[in-house]
Amino acid sequence: MAVIDIVIVIAFLILTFLVGSFFYKWVGDPDDFYLAGRKLTPFILAAVITATNVNLYSFVGQAGIAYQHGISILWQTWTGNMALVFSGLFIIPIMRRLRIRTVPEFLELRYSKSVRVLVGVLWVFRLAFWLGVVLYTAVVAAQAITGIESYTFWIIAFAVVAIIYTVLGGMWSVAFTDVMQFVFMLGGALIVLPLAMSAVGWMPGLIEKLPEHSLTLVRETGTYNWKFILAIFLLGIEWASVDQGLLQRAFGAESTKTVAKGLVLAGIITTPFALLWNLPGLAASVLYPGLQNPDQAIPMLLSRMVPPVILGLVVCGLLSSQLSTISGNLNGVATLFTNDIYENLRKRKATDKETLFIARLMTLIVGIFMIVFAYFVPKMGGAVEAYLTIIGIMDMPLFIVGIFYGLLWKRATSSGAILGYLAGALAGIFGKFVYMFDFNLTTFISAGAALIVLPVVSWLTKPEAKEKIENVWRARKTSEEEEKSGVTYNIIPKTRKGKLSGLVYLSGVLIFIGGVLTGSNGWPYASFIAVSGMVIYFLGGLLRVHFD
């Protein structure tokens, strides 16, 4: 990496720091720190959600899978985008109406304080460790791309800058640096695509030099086949309904309608974006075939093909993707700890000043933990992977307990929720580590255990208080806050245009699923139909939030 590129990267880090620190004065109370004062608009929300979701895994890891297995890995992001739209239309508006800050807080409203604290503690640990792993992978990728081997330099670049501005400005800083970082990473991807494609002779060159299955979106066979698409779609809905990093951004929206609009827009804009980082992965498989580690494909492409100055800008884009993920989740941990654990342990209600101090202190402590843990990750080998698998497994029972039964079945009780959650988690851990099932099968076994245990225990225990349940059920309808402001959103459409757009959305789902299923016997038009279904689905979602 040339000196000019290093200067560009350092200038970018200083700019990020200045933009992030600017919002220190905007934080007056805890809601400012956690949720940007609930003033985020649809376009800002969409950029923030995209910046938090897209990280170096997308640019290096997913593009590496495209390098090795072909373009069908795109569905991992595309079905995630479809899940964002689903969650934005049907699930998160309910939570926004309850004016909560975290997922565990919803669990107290629906079940009890003990469910809230149990899940809150588990989430604080999971995010703190996960941040350490994220930081480590970012450092390794940055070393490979730039040739700058100093571990400490990259720790400062990624962690220290993000920690300082997140401590100072909380969600306000996270939101506006995310918007800036979204622009940088999209700009970087726009630079790389034509460079990579021109090197392989554009699309005809790619078609000529790659085997047909590498360019087939819905595949009959292979690791990322039609079954993978359906499984990852269901897992995506689970993720888009319970992920604290995602939901906390959504709770910062200025209204329920903004939540729906922001999530639909985020799903739509990430769809072409995913092509921008996966096509270079395919191009790399033509240019540098046979790499031992497919994660090296994109770093190699960048270091060999991108000229100085341009490389500096692209590296800023890659840094952006990781900075936004780190800062967003740091803010998430601080919110979970302060909101769900600290405030529950105190005898008297904390003042705004005390709460803000604890939230900032917690951001700093988790940030330092993340840095220390990142130094240990390479020494822990398989333990890290096992840990990540366990936390991945534990999301599914949370979805079943919190969202599936929590929003659909009034008779679900707190004891049922705790035992259902633990049964799902244990079944998943057994399935993975004793029976060695693959990840998708394990999560479905985990879901099955929670699906069975919760209703059995609930029938044997006393129902939850009626007013508690009614409070949650009332959130399905427009709230007083919406009626007053005149900006309403109906989850079940009431107007004719709303119903028609709902039909467009529903037909998109059916066409998409039909396309994927026809891929099971290798029908040549399966990919075209599945993609058309996805486009109709997005169009229906967009019309749906616009009209009703």
Add this chain to the structure above:
Amino acid sequence: FDWITWSIWLIGLIILVIWIYVPYKEFRKLLANRKKSD
């Protein structure tokens, strides 16, 4: 001229321009509101 690649690129560019212009405009509005309330 590779229509497919450049179409994807153009969609990305349009998103980039919109997401520079709109959030900047909204930031200015938020800033003006804060100054007014101050």
